[in-house]
Amino acid sequence: MQRLQHLVFSDTDTMADLRTLLGRARTVQDGxxxxxxxxxxxxxxxxALVPDGLGSGTPTVLGMRALRLAEPAEGTWVFPLGAVTDRLARMSPLDTSLQLPPAETPASWAGVLAPISGWEEQGEFDAEALRAVAESGIRAVAEALPENAGRPVVASVRARVWAGPCALQPVPELPAGAAFAAQTxxxxxxxxxxxxxRNGPWRRLSTAAGQVLVRQGATL
Structure with a gap:
């Protein structure tokens, strides 16, 4: 079967949504x-946050947004984030056809994505309370980082701060990284x-703008 070369989106507003989402995602984790x-x-x-290996204990925190295509397509692809944003940056604002990068990249987090159906409501968080958790965590990360911190140090500090519980009802054990992802x-x-x-090991924060999907890490 011939590999799909491009995705055609429903309109320019949908393309703008994709640009915005991926641009924000690169400020969180350029993966x-x-x-x-x-x-x-x-x-x-x-x-937004993914384990660096089996048994690390770091939760998986993903942002997800559903967009509409003008032409039907079937498939799952994983690309370097920069490869897609580079193509979007070269496109005309009036273009709705995204040329896919020539090569995919492995990503362990993409091997097991959250289920589509079977979700049960657990309650509601207050948006302002989630925002406060996110802002507090951002300050904690900034204060904990030494000057000129290398990438491994940054990753370690972020994982420690964002893996901690949000301590908010109705799910106080939800990682603070979920609030960070929703805000950023x-x-x-x-x-x-x-x-x-909730759906098995997964939790989902749901808003009109997008979804945050969370699965707690497993320690060995």
Whole structure:
């Protein structure tokens, strides 16, 4: 079967949404992006926090936004985030066809994505309370980092801060990284409630702007 060369989005506003999401994602973690197409629906997954190996105990925290395609497609692809944002940057604002990068990249987090159906509501978080958790964590990371910290040190500090519990009802054990992802990716509303749902080991923060998917890490 011939490999799909491009994805055609429904309109320029949808392309702008993709640019915004991936641009924000690169400020969080410049890793990979997973694209999952089913007919005219495209789910875009970006990592906010992922384990650095088996048994690390770091939770998986992903942002996801659903976008609409003009032309149906089927498949799952994982690309370097920079490869996709570079193509978007070279496109005209009026273009709705995204040329896919020539090569995919492995990403362990993309091997097991959250289920589509079977979610049960667990209650609601207050958006302002989640924002406060995110801002407190951002300050904690900044204060803990030494000057000219290398990439491994930055990753270690971020994992320690964001793996800690948010300590908010109704799910106090939810990692603070979920609040960070919702805030930084632009998913949190200015005010109001944010639904939290459960499906097996996964939790999901759901807003009109996007979803944050969380799976607790496993320690050996």
């Amino acid at each position: 990979e992006v997973a694209l999952v197409a089913r007919g005219q629906a495209l789910a875009v997954y970006v990592p 990716l632009g998913f949190l509303p200015p005010a109001g409630a944010v639904k939290v749902l």
